[in-house]
Amino acid sequence: MAELIDNVEQSDRVEALYEFVTRVQEGADAASIATEYTDAIEAVRPYDVLVIEHTLLAEGASIPAVKEEIEPILAEFRPALEAHDWDQPAAGHPIDNFRRENRAIESHLAEITSLAAEIEGATEPPLQAVGNLQSHIEALSGIDRHFVRKENELFSHLEDHWKHDRPLGVMWSIHDDIRSLRSTLESMASNPETNPATLSTLCTRLSNLLQGLIFKEEQVIFPVARETLTDAEWEPIQRESAEIGYFEIEPTFTYLDSADPAADTDDFVGSGDTGSLPAGAVEFGLETGSLTLSEVQMLFDTLPIDVTYVDEDDRVRYFNNPEDRIFPRSGSIIGRTVQNCHPPESVDRVEQILSAFRAGEQDRARFWIQNDEAFVVIEYYALRDERGNYRGTLEVTQEASDVRSLEGEKRLVDWGE
Numbered sequence: 382m383a384e385l386i387d388n389v390e391q392s393d394r395v396e397a398l399y400e401f402v403t404r405v406q407e408g409a410d411a412a413s414i415a416t417e418y419t420d421a422i423e424a425v426r427p428y429d430v431l432v433i434e435h436t437l438l439a440e441g442a443s444i445p446a447v448k449e450e451i452e453p454i455l456a457e458f459r460p461a462l463e464a465h466d467w468d469q470p471a472a473g474h475p476i477d478n479f480r481r482e483n484r485a486i487e488s489h490l491a492e493i494t495s496l497a498a499e500i501e502g503a504t505e506p507p508l509q510a511v512g513n514l515q516s517h518i519e520a521l522s523g524i525d526r527h528f529v530r531k532e533n534e535l536f537s538h539l540e541d542h543w544k545h546d547r548p549l550g551v552m553w554s555i556h557d558d559i560r561s562l563r564s565t566l567e568s569m570a571s572n573p574e575t576n577p578a579t580l581s582t583l584c585t586r587l588s589n590l591l592q593g594l595i596f597k598e599e600q601v602i603f604p605v606a607r608e609t610l611t612d613a614e615w616e617p618i619q620r621e622s623a624e625i626g627y628f629e630i631e632p633t634f635t636y637l638d639s640a641d642p643a644a645d646t647d648d649f650v651g652s653g654d655t656g657s658l659p660a661g662a663v664e665f666g667l668e669t670g671s672l673t674l675s676e677v678q679m680l681f682d683t684l685p686i687d688v689t690y691v692d693e694d695d696r697v698r699y700f701n702n703p704e705d706r707i708f709p710r711s712g713s714i715i716g717r718t719v720q721n722c723h724p725p726e727s728v729d730r731v732e733q734i735l736s737a738f739r740a741g742e743q744d745r746a747r748f749w750i751q752n753d754e755a756f757v758v759i760e761y762y763a764l765r766d767e768r769g770n771y772r773g774t775l776e777v778t779q780e781a782s783d784v785r786s787l788e789g790e791k792r793l794v795d796w797g798e
Contacts (some may be wrong), residue, residue: 383518386776392472394420394421394424394429395421395429395432395433396423397418397420397421398418398421398422398425398429399432399433399436400431400735401414401415401417401418401454401457402421402433402437402450402454405450405453405454405600406442406446406450410453410681411453411454411456411457411548412453412456412457415457422457422458422461423460423461424461425458425461425462425606426461426462426465427462427465427467427600427605428545428603428605430455430458430462430597430601431543431545431546431548431601431605432545434447434451434545434551435545435546435547435548436545436547438547438548439547444550444551444554444695444725444726445554447551448554448555449560449577450595451551453524455593455596455597459600462600462601463600464627465600465604466671467607467608468605468794470607470635472633472635472637473632473634473635474635475535475613475615475618475619475622475632475635476603476606476607476754477504477633477635478605478622478627478630478632478633479530479531479598480603481630481632482524482527482597482627482628482629482630483595483598483599485628485629485630486524486527486591486595486628487595489517489520489521490587490588490591490592492513492517493514493517493518493584493587493588494584494585494588495512495586496513496514496584497514497581497584498578498581500577500580501577501578501580501581501584502513503577503578504566504577506573506575506577506580511570511580514580514584515567515570515571518563518566518567518570518587519567519697521563522563522567523628523629524559524563524591524626524628526625526626526627527558527627527628527701528556528559529625529709530622530625530627531552531556532553532556532610532638533621533625533709533710533711533713533714533722534617534618534621534622534711534713535602535606535618536549536553536721537714537717537721538610538614538618538713539606539609539610539711540717540721542609542610543605543609548601548602549602550725551725552594552597553724554601554724554725555590555593555725556594556595557724557726558590559590559591559594560589562583562587562590563584563587564770565583566580566583566587569583571574576681592633593608606795611634615635615636617712617713618713619634619635621711621712624711625709625711653654665677681702682701682702682703683703684701684703685705685779685780686701686703686777686778686779687703687706687707687708687710687777687778687779688700688701688775688776689701689710689775689776689778690764690773690774690775690776691719691735691773691774691776692772692773693739693772693776695717695719695720695735696716696717696718696719697714697715697717697718697719697722698716698773699715700714705780707757707778707779707780708778719731719735719774720732730792734746734761734774738761738763738771738774739771741769743761743763744762744763744765745761745762746760746761746765747759747760747761748760749781754782755780755782755783756780756781756782757778757779757780758778758779758781759776759777759778760776760778760779761774761775761776761777762774762775762777
């Protein structure tokens with residue numbers, strides 16, 4: 382596989398495909414000019430798509446432009462990609478669980494499509510159809526688990542292997558498009574003033590986005606991932622995926638024996654020999670006291686905040702594991718660049734913060750967002766040594782709804798509150 386990854390971009394086939402794609406970018410109709418590239422299109426392979434998308438992005442195309450322009454191109458590639466012979470995973474493989482979730486998603490989409498057509502043809506929204514539609518749209522909120530397992534687990538391993546990994550950012554951006562549109566539809570479906578035609582149009586848009594995503598997963602990403610990753614890499618993907626959860630399936634596990642795979646391993650311990658020592662065997666002398674490794678772990682995990690440490694090379698080195706985590710984290714992000722841990726649309730802001738910290742221009746950045754019922758405060762702090770040298774960034778995230786609602790004073794203990 383490594384030889385394929387290194388050499389495919391130089392193949393005559395990919396050069397012809399890239400010429401086809403650039404002509405479509407310039408305004409040519411994909412279907413009309415496809416006959417000029419029949420041999421290349423009929424021989425297209427999953428990794429070719431990754432090379433082409435990566436090259437477009439590397440040469441300056443924006444992610445929104447690639448998302449829009451790739452659809453008619455993939456329509457021409459579809460027959461060859463669907464006919465591509467690859468090593469199909471057995472039941473219980475992480476890819477098998479992803480694909481089973483896709484079948485559940487498609488079941489909801491079929492109902493949404495039927496209900497949207499019924500609603501569109503009505504002068505006033507039929508209450509029963511709208512109620513059923515709302516139920517399916519709400520159910521699809523669970524697909525976030527499918528997305529997060531890809532973003533946090535699968536993508537982090539693929540980045541270690543794929544020379545052409547920018548398409549993973551495009552897919553993450555599609556996830557965010559779907560998240561946003563699903564949330565909008567949920568609000569619209571609960572509003573009796575919503576225009577039926579508008580509701581139907583957005584349902585069609587959601588269906589198209591999800592169907593396109595499923596196609597790209599199953600005909601591009603999964604076949605190459607299957608050839609790229611070893612069993613030694615699929616095992617932690619499966620173990621850590623179990624901690625995130627699944628969408629409407631009872632997963633089976635190729636690599637885990639335990640009925641509770643999330644408990645099949647010890648708590649994550651960062652790199653280094655100290656983590657393997659018996660608890661209490663080593664004390665760390667600090668300026669204001671001393672702590673054992675066990676006490677350090679307990680202290681950070683008891684704090685009601687998410688803490689993540691990114692070193693001076695922009696790589697994630699540590700995160701704590703509080704009981705009520707706000708944003709999902711897993712061991713797969715350790716060593717990953719922080720840029721690859723964020724959606725593509727927010728990477729510019731991440732770079733802005735890190736650059737200002739590194740240059741000594743700023744020491745803190747704060748954001749807050751309303752995430753459904755949660756009021757989330759996210760703060761970044763520059764870490765500097767005793768000489769003022771930049772040593773990394775600390776991200777601290779807190780769900781502050783309760784603190785935000787406090788009024789007056791409380792000076793006595795009240796366990797019953």
